Amino acid sequence: MQTETQHSIKSHSAQFASLGNPPHRRRLADVLPQSLPPRGVCREEAAAYVGVSASLFDILVKDGRMPPPKRIxxxxxxxxxxxxxxFASLPDDGEVNTRAMKSDPWANLAA
Incomplete structure (x- = not known):
């Protein structure tokens, strides 16, 4: 049998759950209107934005094909x-990646 305190706690928990996350716990993306995408994005969102996995995104940042992050x-x-x-500066399919050729002295020999 529940005590009055346990019942009260369950009741309050249910009320808060029905309200969703409190404003200070909402994701920032949930605060902005859909017509206004966030200017800054985390690593996972940045990777998804350019259409790659987070691990491939790390490689792209390391080799300079994607920009480094800002620090806040x-x-x-x-x-x-x-x-x-x-993303716009990445080569199209079939184009030669001149940035990779400059950093890889062996790239010209393989062709």
Whole structure:
């Protein structure tokens, strides 16, 4: 049998659960209207934005094909506009990646 305190706690928990997350616990993306995408995105969102896995995104950042993150206190945040520019500069299928050729002296010999 439940005590009055246990019943009260369950009742309050159910009320808060029905309200969703309190404003201070909502994801930032949930705060913005859908017509206004966030300017800064986390690593996983940045990877998804350009259509690759997070591990491949790390490689793209390391080799310079994707921009490094901005640092906001302890957080790493990628600028969506810089991601757009980096994505636009990637070679199209069948194009030669001149950036890779400059960093790889053996690339010309393989052709």
């Amino acid at each position: 206190n302890a957080r790493k945040v990628w600028d969506r506009n810089r991601l757009d520019a980096a």
